[in-house]
Amino acid sequence: xxxxxxxxxxxxxxxxxxxxxxxxxxxxxxxxxxxxxxxxxxxxxxxxxxxxxxxxxxxxxxxxxxxxxxxxxxxxxxxxxxxxxxxxxxxxxxxxxxxxxxxxxxxxxxxxxxxxxxxxxxxxxxxxxxxxxxxxxxxxxxxxxxxxxxxxxxxxxxxxxxxxxxxxxxxxxxxxxxxxxxxxxxxxxxxxxxxxxxxxxxxxxxxxxxxxxxxxxxxxxxxxxxxxxx
Amino acid sequence: xxxxxxxxxxxxxxxxxxxxxxxxxxxxxxxxxxxxxxxxxxxxxxxxxxxxxxxxxxxxxxxxxxxxxxxxxxxxxxxxxxxxxxxxxxxxxxxxxxxxxxxxxxxxxxxxxxxxxxxxxxxxxxxxxxxxxxxxxxxxxxxxxxxxxxxxxxxxxxxxxxxxxxxxxxxxxxxxxxxxxxxxxxxxxxxxxxxxxxxxxxxxxxxxxxxxxxxxxxxxxxxxxxxxxxxxxxxxxxxxxxxxxxxxxxxxxxxxxxxxxxxxxxxxxxxxxxxxxxxxxxxxxxxxxxxxxx
Numbered sequence: 404x405x406x407x408x409x410x411x412x413x414x415x416x417x418x419x420x421x422x423x424x425x426x427x428x429x430x431x432x433x434x435x436x437x438x439x440x441x442x443x444x445x446x447x448x449x450x451x452x453x454x455x456x457x458x459x460x461x462x463x464x465x466x467x468x469x470x471x472x473x474x475x476x477x478x479x480x481x482x483x484x485x486x487x488x489x490x491x492x493x494x495x496x497x498x499x500x501x502x503x504x505x506x507x508x509x510x511x512x513x514x515x516x517x518x519x520x521x522x523x524x525x526x527x528x529x530x531x532x533x534x535x536x537x538x539x540x541x542x543x544x545x546x547x548x549x550x551x552x553x554x555x556x557x558x559x560x561x562x563x564x565x566x567x568x569x570x571x572x573x574x575x576x577x578x579x580x581x582x583x584x585x586x587x588x589x590x591x592x593x594x595x596x597x598x599x600x601x602x603x604x605x606x607x608x609x610x611x612x613x614x615x616x617x618x619x620x621x622x623x624x625x626x627x628x629x630x631x632x633x
Numbered sequence: 634x635x636x637x638x639x640x641x642x643x644x645x646x647x648x649x650x651x652x653x654x655x656x657x658x659x660x661x662x663x664x665x666x667x668x669x670x671x672x673x674x675x676x677x678x679x680x681x682x683x684x685x686x687x688x689x690x691x692x693x694x695x696x697x698x699x700x701x702x703x704x705x706x707x708x709x710x711x712x713x714x715x716x717x718x719x720x721x722x723x724x725x726x727x728x729x730x731x732x733x734x735x736x737x738x739x740x741x742x743x744x745x746x747x748x749x750x751x752x753x754x755x756x757x758x759x760x761x762x763x764x765x766x767x768x769x770x771x772x773x774x775x776x777x778x779x780x781x782x783x784x785x786x787x788x789x790x791x792x793x794x795x796x797x798x799x800x801x802x803x804x805x806x807x808x809x810x811x812x813x814x815x816x817x818x819x820x821x822x823x824x825x826x827x828x829x830x831x832x833x834x835x836x837x838x839x840x841x842x843x844x845x846x847x848x849x850x851x852x853x854x855x856x857x858x859x860x861x862x863x864x865x866x867x868x869x870x871x872x873x874x875x876x877x878x879x880x881x882x883x884x885x886x887x888x889x890x891x892x893x894x895x896x897x898x899x900x901x902x903x904x905x906x907x908x909x910x911x912x913x914x915x916x917x918x919x920x921x922x923x924x925x926x927x
Contacts, residue, residue, distance in 0.1 A: 458837055478842070478924070486839030496834050500642040509640060513840045557838075 406470040408432045408565050408596045409455055411622075414464030416450055423462065424450050426620045432598065434564070437591045439607050440600040442617030448600040449493070451617065452567050455598065456490045457481055469564065486514055489558035489595075491568035495550045497542040503529060503553045504538040510561045528556045532586070548579040555583065559590055566590060568599045572606060584610055640835060641828045641845075643852040648820040652853065653860035655816040656907055660864030661871075663809045664903045668872055670802035671896050677795035681788065688757040688765065690714065690723070693778035694750040706776040707753050713771055714757055721760035725753055810910060817911045821849055821918040833926065846919035853915040854908055861904025868900070 409432040416425040424447045432438065442448050453459045454466060457473065466473050468484050476484065489510075497506050507525045516524075529538055532552040534545075542550050551571065558566060568587065572580030584599075584606055591597045598615070601607065607614070614625040643649060692710055694703050701709075707725055714723035726734075731751055736744040743749065769781040825832060832845055876891060892900070 456837060458833075482836070482839045482841045485837060490837060498640065498642070498831060498834075500645070501640070509835070510838050512640075513835070513838060513844055 406434065407467065408434050408436070408469060410465070410467040410470075411454075412465040414454065414461045414466055416447075416454060416459065417462045424620055425454070425461075425617075425622075428464070428622045430615060430622060430624055432565070432596055434596055435591070435594050437587075437597045437610075437612040438599070438615050439610075439612055440598055440615045440617070441602060441607065444602070446617040447620050448617055449569055451615075451622070452490075452569050452598070452600055455565075456488050456567050457485055482513075486510065486561065487564045489561075489563035489566045491551075491554050491558045491566070491571045493569040493571075493573060495542070495554040497550055497553055497557075499541060499543050502539045502541060503534060503545065506542065506553055507556045507560050509557060514561055525556075525560060528560055529553070532556050548575045551575055551579070551583065555586060559595070563595065565596045566598070568597075570600055570602070572601060572603050577605070580606060581609070639848055639852060640840075641824070641831050641848045641852075643824055643828070643848065646820075646824055646827060648823045649852065649856055652816060652820045652911075653856040653863075656813060656857045656860030656904075656911070657864040657867070659809045659813045659816075660861045660904045660907050661868045663806050663907070664865055664868035664900050665871060666802040666805035666809070667903060668868070668892065668896075668900060670799055670806075671892060671899070673795050673798040673802070677791060680791050680795075687784070688720075688759060688763065688768075689782045689784070690755040690757055690772065691752045691780045691782070692755070692776075693752045693780070695778045696750075697777075700777055703753060706778065707755070709776045710755060710772055710779055713775055714755065714768075717763065717768055717771075719759055719761040719763040720757055722758045723755050724758075725755045813907055813910060814914045817853060817914040818918050821853065821915050822922065824849060824852075825919065825922050832923070836926065842920055842923045845923060846916050849915045849919045850912045853911050857908040857911040858904070861907045865901065865904045868903075869897075 409430075411428045411430050414425065414428040415423045417423045428451065440448050440451065450459070454461055455468075457468065460473065469487060471480075471484065473484075498509075501509075504522070504525045507529060508521045511521045511524065526535070526538060529535060532555065534540075534549060534552055534556070537545060537549060540549075542553065545553065555568075555571070558568070566587070571583055571587075575583070580603065587597050587599060588610065611627045613627045616623045616625050690710055692703060692707050700706075711723050711725065714720055728751075731754055732744045734754070735751065739749075763783075765781060765783045772779040772781060835845060872892070
């Protein structure tokens, strides 16, 4: 078995001097796993994802990412870890002044890829997600579903080892939502560890993966539906 | 280093235009200050080399009874001068040369008037130390109306004046540099504040602080190049204008404001230096500010 992708041990998170929004979170993500992250609005799904994609540091507890204790990783070490994590943000977070291709190209350029590789790979990926005719389009001219696909393309362009998605189907209709989930399934089959935060029960039931369920800031790991019913 | 595309939408910032304009003004002032510094330095050098190592003796045209004629007193003075230790040579200026000296003050016609009582000036070249006091006493005793000037006071005043101008020019350049640095710091901080969410997003995608700072550096470099070249062009136009205006004056009271080719090249370095300073300032400001981000 390879290295553990994510490990949380008794992790707590509070913002400033406020109450803990996450309490005693303990779980591990083995490589190649697929989890749904569920919970009511305000349960802390986004906060948990932020800890996973290293936007925040925990108030207490241990977090390891790719077997590295992040409390021992300084600012200079974070970019290398973050480049191995793809994130699909709830509100896409596309840069409006850049074209679809340039948005997707960001992680590659940061990694120092050559411009010819950047154009070739981004064009190929955007074609794969059905946006081959919108390479130069600005995000503001794209529909919600198209923006979502650009955001997903950006999150996977440099083949991350861990893919995190925050309500990726929240702004699209069920049909597109289903297509996106199939896309994540494909990436999962290629070996990417996937965590998708969602409250779309229909999708969760359609794709039988274990759940990380948040309730009142505490995490419960629920097995896949097939195991629950066995 | 110049990028055609910025991940940060810095080109839309109003602070960008501000930096370009400030740089243009700063480079204009710094270029003029540097040109002034070089002109005054050259002037002081010419004065120094022209006056140091020399003594001027004036024999006044006296028309008093019992006083020998001017030519006779000039010969007396020359004899004494040529026999004085430390004097290499003594040459009286011709009437034409003397006329040229007073022409700027009196005009061409008056200066060339043969009825004008003009003293005879003797240019004395020294080859060592000359006891000017003793020489003056000997000349005074030999004939009346003879004055000795070793330019010490004049040279001292000139040196003081040149030094003051040089210090002022350096002061202007330092102030201009401080103002330029301040404006870049302000613009970069404003840019970081305006685009903080984009910077955070880039960080989350794995951007290093250096990657983010390069965006700002490239942006600032582009602005400073534009502003700096504009400021340099204006400064050169000003210098050329001043040179032409000075050359047009009939009386050459103004110092020579021409610059050597290497000095023009040095002026061209001003916008480049401004760009270098701006880029370093941008880098330092960005990296320091990003240190406080998660």
